[in-house]
Amino acid sequence: MSPADVSQVLELRDVARHFGGIRAVDGVTLAIEEGAVVALIGPNGAGKSTLFALMMGELVPTAGEIRLDGLDMRGLSPERHSRLGIGRTFQAPRLFAGLSVAENVRIALLARAPESRRWGPSGWGVSRARASHPTPTHTPPPAQPHIRPSGQGHSHNAEPTNTPTPAQARISPPAQTHIPPATESPGEDELEAALAEVGLSGQRELAALSLSQGQRKRLELAMVLALGPRLLLLDEPTAGMGVEERATIMRLVMGAVRRRGLTLMFSEHDMETVFAHALRVVVMDRGTLIADGAPEEIRRDPHVQQIYLGSHMGVDAS
C-alpha cells in the first residue's frame, strides 16, 4: 500500500458498516500518516460521523479492518482505542453536562491511562499493546519530518523552514508543552494549564451545560487533549459557530497539534476552514471515499465539484 518507511498511524482497509440495508460506510480504504492533518469532507449523510465512530471503536465494522500502528483494532472497546492514543470529539459536544468545567477536565486527566504512556512531545512511549506488537518501536519524535508518497499531502510536522500554513503563521510561539508522567495524579497546575490552553480558566466553576456552543467545543477539546492523545479525531470542530469562534477553535486545535506533534483528522463543512488548515483532504459521499489528495487536487476534482456545486469550493482561503 505505502512504502515501509512511512509510518501509518491509522489504516482502514475496505471498511464497511451497514445498518440493515443502509450502507453508511461502504468500503473505505484510507491510511493516515503520522503527523498528517487530514480534513474529511462530504455532504450530510456521507458517512463521516459513522467513520469516526468506527475509528473510535464505538461501532464494529461490518467488514474490513482498521489498524492502529499495525495493531488490529477490531473488537476493541472505545476505552482501548482511547488508551492506545486516539482522542475524539463529537459533532454535538459530549460533556459531563451536570458537572463543572473543572470537573470535566479533571475526569479527563484522571482517565489518562497509567498503563499506556501516550505520545507526548518527548516522543513515543511503549504501551503494553504496542510492546507486544510486531512492528519495531518508533524512535523518532513526532517533530521528525516524514517522506510521503506523492499525492498524499505534506507532513504537517515539517521543519520550521517549510512554508507555514496560514494557521501556523497566526499561532503564537509554543507555550509549555510538558505532559507529566501519567502515573501522577492530576494536580491543580495541570488542570489550570489545560483550561488556560482553551481559554476557559474564567469558567472553571460553571456547569458545563451552561456554556455556549463554542465554549462547549473548547471544553471538549481540552478534555481530549488532557488525555495526551497522538491521533486527534475531531468531528466538525467548528459546527454551530460564528466566523470568529470558528477561527478561534481552529487556532487552538492547530496550536495544540503543532506543539504536541499530533496527527489530526477532522470532518468539516466549512470549506474555508478546510482549505486553511488541511494538508490533505478526503472526500466521502454516500458511504464511499470519492477523492483523497492535496487540497489543490481536491478543489479541481470534477466529481467533488459536482457534489459541492454552489458551495464554497472556489474560495481560496490560502
Next chain:
Amino acid sequence: MTSLRRRLGPPSDWSPALVLLLAAAALPAFVSSEYVLLAASMIVTMLLGVSFNLLFGYAGMFSFGQAAFYGLGAYVTVLVVNNSGVGFYVALLAGVIAAALVAALSGTVLVRLEPIAFIMLTFALADLFEFAANHAHTLTGGDSGMIANLPNSLSVIVGVDRVYYVILGVATVVLAVAFVFVKTDMGLLLRGIREDALRARTLGIAVDRRRLGVFTLAAGVAAAGGGLSVLTAQIVYPSVFAWQVSANALIVTLLGGVGLFSGPALGAVLLGLIDFYVGRLTTNTLLIDGVVLLTVVLIAPRGVGAGGRGGLLAAPVTLLRRVRALARGARAGATG
C-alpha cells in the same frame, strides 16, 4: 486546604448528615426506648438509601433490587451467628462480604445492561432470593423465619441503648466509607459516567469496571443495613428480600435528594417520622407515604435536602410554577 474543600463539595451536601449523626448520638439521653428503636430503624433505612444513592445518585444506575443484598446481609448474619461460635460483628462482616461477592459475580452481567434491563434484573435478583429463602426450609426456616440467637449483651429487651449504639456505630463506619468513596476521584469518575457513559468510554474510562465496583460497594452497604436490622428484629423473614424494601431505598433517597450525600439520611428520618406518627392513626401508612412522596416530588423535585432550585427552600416557587403551568394548560385546553 482548598483541595480538601473542593473534594468535600458544598457543606449543604454533607452537613445535614453530620448533624443528624451527632443528634443520633445524643438521642438516647433525651427520649424513651420507643423512640430509640424508631431511630435505630431510621438508621437501617438510611443505609439502604445510601446503597441506592451510591448507585443511582452517583453512578446513574437505577437498581430496584437492593433488597437482595439487604436480605443477604440479614440472613448470612443470622446464619453465621446461629451456626458458628463467632460473634455478631464477624457474622455481620460475613454478611457484608457475602453480599459483595454476589454483587461482584452477578454484576459482571448486570452492569453491562441497558437501564431498563438493569432495573428488571436487579428486581428479579431480589425476587430470586425471596423465593429461595421461602423454600429452603432446612436452612432458613422458610416463611416461619429464623430467630437470631444473639447474646444478652445485644438483646433489645436487655438494653435498647446498647444495641442502638452498636447500630449507630457500625452505620457511622459504613457512612464514612461511602463518604470517602464519593468524595474521592472514584466518585468523580462515577458522576462522569452517570452524565455521559459514551464520553467516559471515549476518554478511556473503564466504565463497566467502575460500575461493577460501585455495585459491589452498594451491595455491601445494603448488607450492613440488613445485618444491623437483625439486632432490633431478633428474627429474619423472607420479606427482607421483598420489593417493598427496595422501594424504601428508593423512596428515602428521592425524599431526601438523589445524588446528595445527606439525602438518604434526611429521607429516612422523614419517612420514619411519618410512618411512626401515621401508624398510630391508621394501618394504611403506605397511602400516606405515597401522598408525601408525591408532594415532595411536586414541590421539591430535587429532594428536601437540596438547596437552590428544586430544593425545599424553593418549594413555594416550584409550586407557583407548577400551578401556572397547569393554568396555562387549562387555558390552552379551553381555547384550543
